[in-house]
Amino acid sequence: MARAPKDHKTNALRELDAAGIPHEELFFDAEPTMTGEEIALSQGExxxxxxxxxxxxxxxxGYYVFLVPVAAELDLKKAAAAAGEKAIAMIKARELLPLTGYVHGGCSPIGMKKRFPTFVDETAQLFDTIHFSGGKVxxxxxxxxxxxxxxxxxxYADLTV
Structure with missing residues (x-):
């Protein structure tokens, strides 16, 4: 793990601190071409x-947020069913920053510009702790x-292929 940079506090980290919710902040050097699975393995996770x-x-x-394991693929039909929609599509990468305040690869479910209905893959319940983006790459x-x-x-919902 890399050391926390001086300006490391993101909206997500500030919200967690303000709420007093236990969490751990993890920092690492990521190559732009690395997949989430490669990052997880490089960190021993x-x-x-x-x-x-x-x-x-x-x-x-309507907009919806889904958390799924990095090695899995979101099943759009299951996602639509969980959200009560007829169909769901991924937003374009260029829409992410204006909508959420986060960039691709650094999008956290915490601290978005607006709170959207959120669904977490049911497999998260199998772990004492999970990892997800802290609000920046x-x-x-x-x-x-x-x-x-x-x-x-x-x-929680069954969300993956």
Whole structure:
């Protein structure tokens, strides 16, 4: 793990600190071409316990956030069913920053510009702690998934292919 840079506090980390929710901040050097699975393995972490944050838009126009393991693929039909939508599609990368305040590869479910309905893959319940983006590339948060639910409301669902 790399040391925390001086300006390391992201919206996600500030919200966790303000709420007093236990978590660990992890920093690492990431190559732009590395996949989430490669990053997990390079840090000695189980890729099944490291989650990526995906932002989608439903047929109704509503936005939804999904956390799935980095080695898995979001099943858009299951995601739509969980969200009560007829269909769901991933948003374009260029839409991510204006919508959430985060960039691709550094999107956290915590601290977005607006809170969207959030769903976490049910496999998160198998782990005492999970990892997900801390709000910028090279920063992750490790915490208990139930503690995440104390800060942002979410539902567990079967979300992967």
């Amino acid at each position: 189980d890729p099944d316990a490291v989650f990526k944050t995906l932002v989608t838009q439903g047929k109704s126009g 090279g920063c992750q948060i490790r915490m208990n998934p139930d503690d995440l639910g104390r800060l942002i409301p979410f539902q």
